[in-house]
Amino acid sequence: MFGFQRRELGISRLLLWLLLLEFWEVGSGQLHYSVLEEAKHGTFVGRIAQDLGLELEELVPRLFRVASKTHGDLLEVNLQNGILFVNSRIDREELCGQSAKCSIHLEVIVDRPLQVFHVDVEVKDINDNPPVFSLREQRLRIAESKQSDSRFPLEGASDADIEENALLTYRLSQNEYFSLDSTNSKQIKRLSLILKKSLDREKTPELNLLLTATDGGKPELTGIVQLLVQVLDVNDNDPEFDQSEYKVSLMENAAKETLVIKLNATDRDEGVNGEVTYSLMSIKPNGRPLFTLDQNNGEVRVNGTLDYEENKFYKIEVQATDKGTPPMAGHCTVWVEILDTNDNFPEVTVTSLSFPIREDTQPSTVIALISVSDLDSGVNGQVTCSLTPQVPFKLVSTFKNYYSLVLDSALDRETVSAYELVVTARDGGSPSLWATASVSVEVADVNDNAPAFAQREYTVFVKENNPPGYHIFTVSAQDADAQENALVSYSLVERRVGDRALSSYVSVHAESGKVYALQPLDHEELELLQFQVSARDAGVPPLGSNVTLQVFVLDENDNAPALLATRAGSAGGTVSELLPRSVGAGHVVAKVRAVDADSGYNAWLSYELQPAAGGSRTLFRVGLYTGEISTTRVLDESDSPRHRLLVLVRDHGEPALTATATVLVSLVESGQAPKASSRALVGPASPEAALVDVNVYLIIAICVVSSLLVLTLLLYTALRCSAMPIEGACAPGKPTLVCSSAVGSWSHSQQRRHRVCSGEGPPKTDLMAFSPSLPPGLNKEEEGERQESGSSHPGQPRQPNPDWRYSASLRAGMHSSVHLEEAGILRAGPGGPDQQWPTVSSATPEPEAGEVSPPVGAGVNSNSWTFKYGPGNPKQSGPEPKKQTQVSFLLRRKGEASQPRQ
Structure with missing residues (x-):
């Protein structure tokens, strides 16, 4: 194994030596070129390809390239013509510094076969650097x-x-x-x-x-x-004064440190050689130290008491010395002349002070005694006194150099509580001397200001059913006096509220002025509580004032609808009715009547029929806002002979309160039906049932009179409209006041001679329109018309907008527990008397949609509705379509069914 590795290593070394030998043989040649530094790009350096013996067409195939270890980007070769040229800026000083020789070494490499050439390019110096000093x-x-x-x-x-x-x-x-x-x-x-x-x-x-x-x-x-x-500098100059002698005049008794003269000596040298110090040589005639000399700035000042009668002249000799080496000196003389002067000031003494003084002190009263004096004699000792101007005091001379300080006019502490008086005493010397004395006069308070409220009257709104001790309002009165004269306490001005004392309703905190409700307030019992709060100070004698508080009790939905009593009814709100089978659709069976003790939406009642057994709900219906129960179709033999109807009466409060009435309807043949209509108000028995019979006769009488009045108005309106152009609209008539209750709830109406049509056919004779308008003097008008169809196609009012509001003062003036028989305006018609109630329009978020407002203050038989059209409604009439129009309509007579509009 090891032998095999050694053989491979030997073969590798042999190949490496052969390759190096080939490189040495091929690259043994070397070229030399020269170029000036700072040569421009593209400057010719040499024909490197020709000098190396290479053909131009071989440069690219053999991968001809130039390399340098440090400066390869300075020179470049054009492969098309084989010329070496300057590629970028060459700075000899940057390359070689102060070296005498500077060159760039290039390696030229070609492949196939591999060859390496060495090229030296000498960079020659040009004069491109100016001489430079190290410092500016x-x-x-x-x-x-x-x-x-x-x-x-x-x-x-x-x-x-x-x-x-x-x-x-x-x-x-x-x-x-x-x-x-x-x-x-x-x-x-x-x-x-x-x-x-x-x-x-x-x-x-x-x-x-x-x-x-x-x-x-x-x-x-x-x-x-x-x-x-x-x-x-070298100290070669003496200090020199501006003058050799100076003359100065000085008043006698000049204060210590008074400047006599400031001497100035200059030295043309600089530094310490030009710094001068001063010193006194002598003071004649007596040589006492009456003067001092500042050695640095040359100021001569008084150091003692000078007296004209003792010496009239003083001679002062001064020397100025510089700080050079050796020091050099200069000299001068100062002559001081002493002048006589008025050197005594007047003196002022204030005695017999009687301070402070009451603001009710009478004029001409002596406040203080003042005496003056002056140690001088002659004119210099004659003294006159004066007082600060624009003060209610004056000085009266009583004897030589004696004065009295007297009150000159009335005082008012609330305007000025103290005076700083300055008494000035001036002598007759020249120049004149004077002295002053300050006198502080404090004005004592008198209880001459009553507590004052910011307003004479305050209006407060409180919701009913408030908790006992509820904070209603805080009254505050300010008293311009001081101390105990400005200490204000509050109390109620007691009076009777009905049969009870005011203090049983409210109380006021004596110190803070906070008004509290002692018991829950009831809007139905007390809509407006008006009383006075008294503010009284602690002065002697005390002063006081009153402020009026108008507390409006705002209504809350705390009363459920109450069913009115009936002559034929029984306890528990149940009544029985006999209905002939021969009646047609729209026949009025009975009428549920109810009232709500609340106001506004809380008293706006609606009626709805509850589901019952036997299909009574499909046979009968109830008017949403009238309470009239009527048939929906013709009766037949298959209908059940007995029907039990449940009518739910609901107000529009938050949350809504309800009551339920039961009507038992028995179907009989035509011969069995009673001659007189048995329709009656449904409700629990109450003490009002005994008065119904009397009210019927009263209503009949009122209806007859009202019918005559309405007939007269209709004739008058017809005559007026017939005299005017056909295409012209009737002009608005005189505004009339429409009352709706015994306590004076009102709405302003203006009769308009408009023809109210349902869209087809002639105008209906039993319909009368009233356009509510604002009281005279308010520049506002609303126009528009809209009708509501009969009970067969009831116009369902829009659900009141949650933002609907009306003023608390109007709510306080509206009485909601008055039903139809106690109402305001009745209208004669074929179907009997109808009532017009005041209405309050509710806001609608859609400007082009119509809206319906309920009667204010009642929930029974409310036949008046307000329809309001926006500017984009096609039903709007009038010459100015951009204005909103509000029209109130009286519905049809009771019991008459109207045909739905086609």
């Missing part, structure tokens, strides 16, 4: 005491090129102080400046020179460096 400027510091011919070495420039291109010569800019000397020592050139003339820093503190280096290339390149020569 050179600074030299030379003392002005240096002698002529002194030498100062300089740093030379360097050039990246070689040979002649790097041979540098220097020259210096023209000047009168320096020359340039350059010597060669061992191939190193040394530069130095030679001082030709002595320097004077005070004359020439600095010199700016230019040193230029030029190489030997063609064209030659240059480099420049700036030489900044700073001349150093």
